Amino acid sequence: MTVRAKIYRLLDSESLESASQRMRGLEVVINLIGIVLVSVGTLEALSPNARAIAAFITGVVAFLFFVEYLTRLWVAPEAPHSATATSTNSRIRWAFSIGGIIDLLAIIPALAAASGSARLGAESASVFVLLWVLKLATRVAGVKLIGRVIRNERSSLAAVAALFLIVLFSAATIAHWLEAESQPQHFGSIPTSLWWAVVTLTTTGYGDAVPVSALGRMLGGLVMLCGISVLALLSGILANGFAEELRRREFVRIWDLVARVPFFSDVGAIAIADIVSRLRSRSFPAGATVIREGETGDSMFFLVNGTVMVRRGLFSKLLYEGQFFGEMALLDRKPRTADVTTQTPCTVLVLNVADFYHLAGQQPGLVSAIEAEAKRRRMTSVDTTTC
């Protein structure tokens, strides 16, 4: 693999590798630092020194973005859809994609700063913040996920939005009727009343406009209740949609990991979907303690990649990818009998005791295989690997 391909994979936003995940985390942190410092730079009361430091760090962030832009342009030909295209075509295609344009916009501050004065005007600072927030949005996995949820649930969301508008306009109109005479500055026209209506319907309640007549207050109470109900509906739709979308994404991710554990290869297709939906994945850096001797154990672990060391007193043993550990605590319900620490960065699949019992009911073969392996280990390796 060439250096360019390696860098491409490092910057690939869909990659599940830990190096690339760390890269994305770094990008987000740098981006946030930039946004915060540009914001701070708009404070009138800032001392000249602090302002100079803020401006300098902002400049560094802008420069890093500039470097990133050039790098991404350079690695663009590695994108999978470019197999038949020329390098230049791939670069132009990326430069004119949404991500490319936003990344280009994000380096405008760098160019402006390089060519101009150290102190940004308040207006241009605002523009920089918005451009960098936009760039941040393209880097955060959750934004894409929430975009999908909104697309999936668009008909329900449209229904709630319509309901919201209906209540909003009705409330504003009736409040205008009831309160226009006594408070013309707040309820003198329907658009003016709308401000009160939206502040009340979302239960924000600034208190700048408040109905004073008895009927107006009854209306107010009713609008608050409607607001709570609309909020409840919205909450239900978004929460369910988000949970379902996450479940789907997680299922595919776990499915891919399960395929790398030989232990599950004998399990038939019917059982595997059930198993996959009960496993969770977890990543550990090198040197982390997965299991501590003496703790109450409530899960067993399947090692997807990496190496762990099982240590009990003076004995120790290495386990490699595809092997499992921690099954003793589930079979015997006793405290952990060994320490397990990671030697390299590891990804494990975690099976909780409740889900283990559920599986025990539906896939008895799986459990007896685990029991057999546990028994064999106890015989051959002086009880060190059974924790």
Place this chain on the structure above:
Amino acid sequence: MTVRAKIYRLLDSESLESASQRMRGLEVVINLIGIVLVSVGTLEALSPNARAIAAFITGVVAFLFFVEYLTRLWVAPEAPHSATATSTNSRIRWAFSIGGIIDLLAIIPALAAASGSARLGAESASVFVLLWVLKLATRVAGVKLIGRVIRNERSSLAAVAALFLIVLFSAATIAHWLEAESQPQHFGSIPTSLWWAVVTLTTTGYGDAVPVSALGRMLGGLVMLCGISVLALLSGILANGFAEELRRREFVRIWDLVARVPFFSDVGAIAIADIVSRLRSRSFPAGATVIREGETGDSMFFLVNGTVMVRRGLFSKLLYEGQFFGEMALLDRKPRTADVTTQTPCTVLVLNVADFYHLAGQQPGLVSAIEAEAKRRRMTSVDTTTC
């Protein structure tokens, strides 16, 4: 089919056809424009020009509603329950139905505007807004759905409403006790205290009435917590009820679509209910890109109606209703190998990869049929249709 029947189907609020859905969207937009412009017309500060424009557009909207009313009256005899009735009877029946009366009320502004002055008084503007909001409510699918949810859950909602009233009156009474002396203007009587209680219980918190004694503040804290809990209960009831009602409606809709895909016709009745609950429908206009080469694919598609073109480099092929595409990405977990664009407006059923794996467990026959078809395609059509 006569012109009248065609127009009837276009205006039918239950129809799932895309022309009729677009018609409904247009109606909602016109309605909203009307509401917003009447509202804007009540602003005192508006310039005479702007007011004239607003009044003109309002008049156009009112005229369109007038035309719509006459059209609906004309096509009323096409309604299914009118098979044995005379045309006049059907029209009278529609004119006196709830929808007919609301539509009639909505054209009063048009008649008033035609006969009267260009500038509406503030009061009549309010009436217009309410009438048009009412009309809007009859056009929005969500309102009917939420009406059903409220009817289904009425016993739970009544329980929560009673609880709300109990907390409200208790809070107002105790606050009246504790705060009447120090703040007679806000807590001087129980009805006056009720305003504070409702503002606090819904966590709106205008801040116009605030308890000042230590006991009053403890009560306030307690009322806020009760408010959060009542909101939580309401949220749970409405959200669950809405989700269940949506699930039922969606199930029936997908069921109807599945019946048009021959591929599912061999599946037995037991399996079909399971499949239906895992499919989602999606509509595309003509010329839309459903699949883009090189993207990571996470679903396959069954074409319910319309035509799509599969293009890979120089080769291309048309697929017609009843056929499926995009299965390669699910079978091989590789990026898409072709572009798929719609030639006509299309409705597709989408099967997500997670749901595909679940089905693979429960309906192995289905998956092997897809695999067989995928293999056959690869042989015969130079790999173009497998994307």
Place this chain on the structure above:
Amino acid sequence: MTVRAKIYRLLDSESLESASQRMRGLEVVINLIGIVLVSVGTLEALSPNARAIAAFITGVVAFLFFVEYLTRLWVAPEAPHSATATSTNSRIRWAFSIGGIIDLLAIIPALAAASGSARLGAESASVFVLLWVLKLATRVAGVKLIGRVIRNERSSLAAVAALFLIVLFSAATIAHWLEAESQPQHFGSIPTSLWWAVVTLTTTGYGDAVPVSALGRMLGGLVMLCGISVLALLSGILANGFAEELRRREFVRIWDLVARVPFFSDVGAIAIADIVSRLRSRSFPAGATVIREGETGDSMFFLVNGTVMVRRGLFSKLLYEGQFFGEMALLDRKPRTADVTTQTPCTVLVLNVADFYHLAGQQPGLVSAIEAEAKRRRMTSVDTTTC
């Protein structure tokens, strides 16, 4: 059955009969009227006439409660646990039960009013409202249900309450640190700061106490986020607990109704639990229209008790308890072909089309029985009963 037994059943709060349900509704309405009028009586600005009317109606409500108390005392021996006890024992037992004591307290106003002046003092009015709210709470089914939910989820709720207290005290203490100097009147001591903390943590936000320092505002933002999260947890716990409790109650109710429909008597025990969880019950008064010709049908109905008339043009036919109707719309997916109106008050079990298809998969025998009956009806009764 004696008159006393009949009255007992009418007043029985657990009874599912419609007469007794209406009785409970009437009680709740009278109770609410009483509460509202006592509340209104505390308004200083009330005219003497209005006050006299309010006092009179309050007196009537109090008298009705007095009559109700005597009646309940009289019918107490009919309670099921009193089979072996004497009448006097049963009455004493009821009088000293929680319900009996609350009902006794609720008639104190009547006695006070009878013996005293027409105008109640503000303090005694408050006491009356609280006593009547207490009585109302014993009559509302939801209060008992919510009591059960709180008992079931008490460990989770305690965890959230502890979390709430921890955040509350931490926030108040830190705010006291940060803001005590600049705003001693709001943050001068920890108890004073607690008021700000609770107002912020519940996102009520009166705005009477607001942090002004930069650190104080950061703390404020954090407290708001914690408040949202605590609200979210509380919401989830209560909503899930409520839904589960409702599901259990509904299951038992439907189970009892299903036992009265002979059609389901052949279904084995395994299937019945599945069917029960898919049916919903609905009550209609006499003369109500259950199905209207020409409507789109989405459910079929099993008549648990009462009589309905099926009418199609000139033909009509009566259906009695245990029979079903509306199956045509589910089998053929066409608009309703007949009107169905209730002749007596009716209770029906409703099977939605989505649930019908689900059952069709799992209980094919059930559906073929419905189809056979539908076919037989079409032959013998000139298509009138198939709607």
Place this chain on the structure above:
Amino acid sequence: MTVRAKIYRLLDSESLESASQRMRGLEVVINLIGIVLVSVGTLEALSPNARAIAAFITGVVAFLFFVEYLTRLWVAPEAPHSATATSTNSRIRWAFSIGGIIDLLAIIPALAAASGSARLGAESASVFVLLWVLKLATRVAGVKLIGRVIRNERSSLAAVAALFLIVLFSAATIAHWLEAESQPQHFGSIPTSLWWAVVTLTTTGYGDAVPVSALGRMLGGLVMLCGISVLALLSGILANGFAEELRRREFVRIWDLVARVPFFSDVGAIAIADIVSRLRSRSFPAGATVIREGETGDSMFFLVNGTVMVRRGLFSKLLYEGQFFGEMALLDRKPRTADVTTQTPCTVLVLNVADFYHLAGQQPGLVSAIEAEAKRRRMTSVDTTTC
């Protein structure tokens, strides 16, 4: 078992025994008393007497914490992971664990109070409250649970947090644009605008900073809606995560209890997971009434430990651990026919009628075993045990 081991188990935070649960409750109450009294001590307006009492009780609480610390240090060698370690090692290990350090910090007030003046300064009082709140947090089961939920859902929570930050900075920047001129004190810089943004986005709405321009108010309405949506997402994630974590914990707890009931020992592994998820546990103190004659019964009970007395008129009978009662109400749907009271503290497994029917469908053998036992009892023990 030695005294030290007994005390260890009494103080063990993972123990499910009721003595140890009561101990934890007592600790939490003492802790809360301490926190409240230190808080009250910061009130300026407190009379010298009240201050002296508060200081005295605070001292007592601090002394109790001191005693507790020494006790925990003494019993540390009983911890399960210390089997091979020396007593001193175990104590040092505990003293340097997080729990040990927090407990040590919590006794600093005691030492300070012992060595210093009776009246604490405002600053040190704040420190005490925070230290004791920290100690409280380590004692509350819910905090650990919520910690797990946050760890499990960290990727979703990070997505929502990123979304929150994106909306927050965008809103603050645009508000700064729109409102900086008219309200420089509130919107003069982006950090200043952030306060308005966070107050609005969480729908707290203090009302200290409010947009006044038309565009600013539109932005405000939009921000409120975004706030509601973010709250909804957060709510869904936390609520689902919490429910799932609770379900897992409860499953394991019930599984352990079911193992002690011989009646379930014949049930195969497949069925047991299903049964476990339908049972709930409940604890009663000695002398409590579990079932009251004449009540409507909706559950049956399996006695896990303790003794209950069944009494019907003059007959009575004792039931011991492993036996069940209350099955009559489920089989016959009639009111309870006997009183059941606990003789000792009891733990029971509760099977609700709805879940009983569900099981009846899936595990017919279980129900017939219950019926057979019920029949046998009716024969032999004059119907006393069947309630």
